[in-house]
Amino acid sequence: MFYLILVYLLSATHTVFSESGSHSLWVFATFLTGDSSAPFSEFTAVIMLDDIVIGHYNADERSFIPATVQESVNVTEQMTISTVGKGIHEGMKTKAYYLIDYLNYTRGLHVQQRLVGCELLRDEPGRMMTLEAFNGESGFERRYDVQGDQHTDWKWPVIKSRAQLEYDAWLYAHFYRPLCISQLRTYLKKEQKRVLAKVKPRVRVIKRYCREAGVVQMTCLATGFYPRHINLTLLQDGQPVNEERITGGQLLPNPDGTYQMRKSVELSAEEQRERHTYTCTVTHLSLDNKLDISIEPGPDPVIVVPSVLLLLLVFGLLAAFKIWRKRCSQPEQIIYIPTSAADDQTTEQRI
Template sequence: MFMFVYMLSCWKVVSAGSHSLMTLVTYIDGQTQFPEFSVVVMLDDLQIGYYDSVTWKPVYRIHSDAKYFEEEQSDAGLVFGDMYTGMKNRVFYLKKLQNHTAGVYVQQRLAGCELLNDYKPGPVHFWDAFGGQNMEELIFDTQKKDIQIKKPWMISWDQTKLNKVKFMYENLYHPTCIKVLQRYLNMEKSNLMRKVKPRVRLMRKTLSDSHGLQISCLATGFYPRHINLTLFRDGQPVDDDQITGGQILPNGDGTYQMRKSLVISEEELREEHKYNCAMKHLSLDNKLDFTFDVAESDPAFFSQSVVFSVLVFMCVAVLIITALIIRRKRRAAG
């Protein structure tokens, strides 16, 4: 129902080696079984907290220091309370703008901050999605203390509104986000800084309908989630529009996987191209490179192999039957 795929694709702007604190916020206008307002708090790819309009209180999955309890409750009330009011008012105007008068209307937001590789505070990112479309995006530049609007707003801001938003980002959103990010990063550093090497599988599948071949490169069991997986044809990267897959998916044990596949036509098989899969990951000292043995999966080669195997089996069967007949005759003669 919700646009988590879109949210994760936006999340990719956070660079490898840095750390982020992101909030995935959902506001629902209409009757559903879900809370009207809910927030999931993520430290990198680890969920650390939850907040909704049922209790209006944050719930943290990681045990925090008791001395920060009142401060965290107050911070959550200020930040999420302002988000709730802003999104509720915005939905009121957006429904009119999009002529949406009945049913359920969903607004989602991905917002958060980043610590760069040198642990210096980075910019604040902000994306909005409405009814599954019409995304809006802005970045708050912490150095220039200014807002960069990356995608046009459906409802324009006047100067008063813009000044208020700048003030909130500079004095509430950014300092609170960086404070919480640094605090929980210190608590979960050993978990978040671990490096697990990917396990690699090369797979081939003969396509009976087209007499072609599908090759797949699967990297699984790796952490952190950032990975560079590329398919090559004769040393050149295969165009993305020819490849299926490529999404980073979670495993049940806290690691990730990625699969990329390519269909090779019967004509391409006869051209005897060389295909290989290369990957880079933080857990690896060097790039890994694996070559597909496509020739052995050529349909013609497969057919010849089957014919040869049948002939060998028939010869062996004839020899066994002949030996049994000779043995019986010798017994009869004795």
């Protein structure tokens, strides 16, 4: 479930980190405060390279724990992540308590969330982004683009002075971004086999026919592919089907670390009679060329079995069952092969 949430968040930010050849490093942090009977930690932070979990920050021990138990962590990496994790923890804690007071929350469990990430685009430093939310409501966004321009959007009240805000902006641009880019390069080198792996999608077409309404639902499913970026399109007469008619399209994870996506469109009886041509087309980094699959819009033919043949089939199955039961009622023979030449070969009957 946790992995599914992370993939959803990654998919939700695809407009920022989606270019082919790009890689990103993310920190997903959560701070909990208030009434809670659940055994949750006050602060958790997970570090991800693209969609691979690298490890998490342990707030109790103030240390970085790698996802792979056998993986060693050098002193520099441990100090870097521990320092950043401690800073995020303290910053979120201060802001959460301020918002509880400002919004006049008194009881219940309150959740402060922060998403921080940077990217490399074809080995060149790319953008960096911070998003924050409190109890499910977005309230802060900061973006640092490739040209060095910084954009900050506050929905919550600003609790810092102008000098503090200017210092935060400088720190974001000249410390956190270079640090994030440096750590991203380090992890890319360490995890390049997993990150650069390419698995081709398996594509199939599914048709469902509703006889009462006379509607055919055509679904194009691509599954088992990696990396997660894929372009799946339904075409009518060579042109993309209107997006308003398309259902699905969400990127979903598979248990083996690959992904799946499906898109569906419904065709009325009139559209089926018009005999348009429909195509499911897929492009992916693992494919040399795009994959096109033609779809017949009409329902699949129904095989009607005459009643006489159906009766003969039923009687035949009953006769076969009786013969099988008669055979199985006979004693079963088990032959034991001797372990040496001195042993006698014996036959035992099991009733």
